Amino acid sequence: MEYEPVIGLEVHAQLLTKSKIFCGCSTEFGAMPNSHTCPVCLGLPGVLPVLNKKVVEYAMKMAMATHCRINEMSSFARKNYFYPDLPKGYQITQYALPLAEGGYVDVETEAGRKRIGLTRIHMEEDAGKLVHDEHLPSSYVDLNRTGVPLIEIVGEPDIRSAEEAAAYLRRLHEILVYLEICDGNMEEGSFRCDANVSLRPKGQEIFGIRTELKNMNSFRNVQRALDYEIKRQEYILESGGEVVQETRLWDDTQGVTLPMRSKEEAHDYRYFPDPDLVSIRVDETWIREVEGTIPELPLEKRERFIREYEIPPYDAGILTTSKALAEYYEDVVKVCGKPKIAANWVMGDLLRFVNEDRGDIRTCSISAVSLGDMINLIEEGTISGKMAKDLIQDMYETGKPPRAIIEEKGLVQITDEDALTGIIVDVIRANPTQLAQYRSGKDKLFGYFVGQVMKATQGKANPQLINELLKKKLDQA
């Protein structure tokens, strides 16, 4: 039988607010354990949470960017469970009344564009971290992360393959990072994903029994885990078995999903409205205010690049993978006015440098102005494209603007007709045999002469000018 996977993803994104969701502590990553804590996030007796307004605004941005409906009234609830990284014994989250509901994102797949629905986006607080001592039977609790704001983005079970899942995640990731509300760092856990997976016979309406996958901390792992899990469930169903509804962990080294130690039966989180917090009311004015701060999003930008700069969709796709790269590209175009040539240089040499060094476009030693100016130098004929290949390497290594390097190294292209004619005459004179052959009809030898001239000028001659003058001299009789 042919099976169809049904996948729904839950994404947790840490918000980039300076302070925590319910207290004034810093959200900075990597500080000394428990140094970013206070009585509120430590859950001491008698303290009360106060909602950070920025968190609501950031969550609203994501909701708007994904076409969700923002509820005029939403509220917080408590999710009760015991764990040492959860100092209050409950997590403050949104349950019955989330901030936003019913949105979607469009993703590009091999089969074309597909729309994936979003059930809801809600705000909640992160838990702390346990550090287990390898030598002693004890664990340490670090509560720096406790109370760091999260949004949970719950997707509809609209995804039908691991590839689609990865595309969906990349899209969410891209939007979050574009909005500058999440740093998107999957290794540090700022962007985390759980997946619900089930299989059903193709054509069947009803969903099969699902498993929940956790512990996939990269896009690649999400795809691998889903591929594995789909095959695993397929094998069970094919052999007449039944999938067990359970939570499974992705094991990266073995490349398999394993049942999470069956510590207890299904949790009963005993959700109920948090009586310490009042309802969140979002009015039209606030919505408009936040709306005004939303930048152009990747998809729109991509379409605009194709339209405005007339570059191929592939180029537009690469150039808009990050807001910083897109901005860089647009700055280059602003300086040189040659969108396609700029695209080639940015996507080619420049990205190669940056990627090889695992660098960041924002701190790249070649500024957008420098690169644009380099393109201008080519266009002006001051340097040749070939020279530019060396020049950009120098620019990257030294961080100097192109004109400074040209001056230092005397790299200016020979465009003086008289000087070049002299060199050409010398070259023709030095190659009488080839000249005779050329004149007797071996046109291909023209290239040979160009090469000789280039060699004689150390590549500094303007190729167009060489062609022009050489032709004249060779054809002169």
Add this chain to the structure above:
Amino acid sequence: MELNQLTIHELKEKLLSREITSVDIVESVFNRIDQVEGKVHAYISLLREDALRGAAGADQKIQEGAGGELCGIPVALKDILCTKGVKTTCGSRILQNFIPPYDATVVEALRRAGAVFVGKANMDEFAMGSSTETSYFGVTRNPWALDRIPGGSSGGSAAAVAADECIASLGSDTGGSIRQPAALCGVVGMKPTYGRVSRFGLIAFASSLDQIGPFTKDVEDCAIMMNVIAGYDPKDSTSVPQDVPDYRAFLNRDIAGWTVGIPREYFRDGMDPEVSAAVKKAIAVVEDQGARCIDISLPHTDYCVAVYYIVAPAEASSNLARYDGVKYGYRAENCRDLLDMYKKTRSEGFGAEVKRRIMLGTYALSSGYYDAYYKKASQVRARIKEDFAEAFKRCDVILTPTSPTPAFKIGEKTEDPLQMYLSDIFTISANLAGIPGISVPCGYSGRGLPVGVQFLAGHFEEGKLLQIAHNYERHAHIERRRPEL
């Protein structure tokens, strides 16, 4: 009269005229404590040295002509209020050594007003009880009859004021925990509107019901205390940003032309005849003062106790989850693993009544039961609120008994939780509706036990309560007795 027997306003006069010093008052209070605390046991911890130092500081301020509203006045705090650097137990073994690194907002407010803290008053464990018998630190005795309970859960705060072991005190009221002990100890006790006083630093029992309020020797002192503790606090999202009137401005006014609602559901059989008689006399007093008493109905009254014992334990089961032995407080020894540590710590750290309520609340919130219990209770709670809203369209205030009986005997109801729960039958509704209430002494039983009358008003109408309570106090001519200790 000894200084410790006087009211805040009487002492303030003497302090300002330099007739006495704050140190004199504090010494007088601690003399009294030395004499009677062994019998009453109103306190979990005493702050003698801090208080004397505070009093000296207050005297300095008074000399300089500075000093706040309560400058130099010895006040007791229920041990549910966090005090920076001072052990705060909440009456529980699980917090027996807990020292908060912060003050509750009300404690800060009292400090700013110059109050001197006498000690931390005894209470039912986590404020769960109506008799102060569930405290891990022993029972508080009613100063009027040492074999009887002082009421609860703020029994220590009430007994301390009644026994003149302080001048005034703070308690907290989740279902009657200020008003009921005030009635049983013969003092004035007010539960303000939910949101009127910040809950920051009040160790939570049931967050949607808890409210801090004062115990005082008379209504004027109650107004003075309210002036200090009421107000919006950015640290408590449920506190309300509404201006605080000068509550003293409501004193010495008449109530002619007022309508006082007498809810028929609060005057049914089963009530102690002596309580009934005393409250009926109170009705006559207010009528005498020109108020019109009318029969009203609060139709959902019968559901109050049931609703309360769903909502309060549900919230408590979550609020008390933080006491897990991981970060602070009591932790059991010799635990096999994490789960074992949780179980042992909480089994040993909490008393029977707290565990009973955690179980009740956990059950009420469980999946499959949530709709039938918690959700239904929330819906009925909304009806109870409506009852009051309707009633206050017809009357200015409502008058009821505070407690169905005077103080009962120690141990009398500990084996029967339901009987115990019913002692809050007249006070619970105000917490469910979020409205303010005040209990004022209205007489004595044949045994000489105090009886209280309760006034209730609409949200943020504390002024009205003080107006009628003060008027009543002045005209009821209740014999001023003192407990013999």
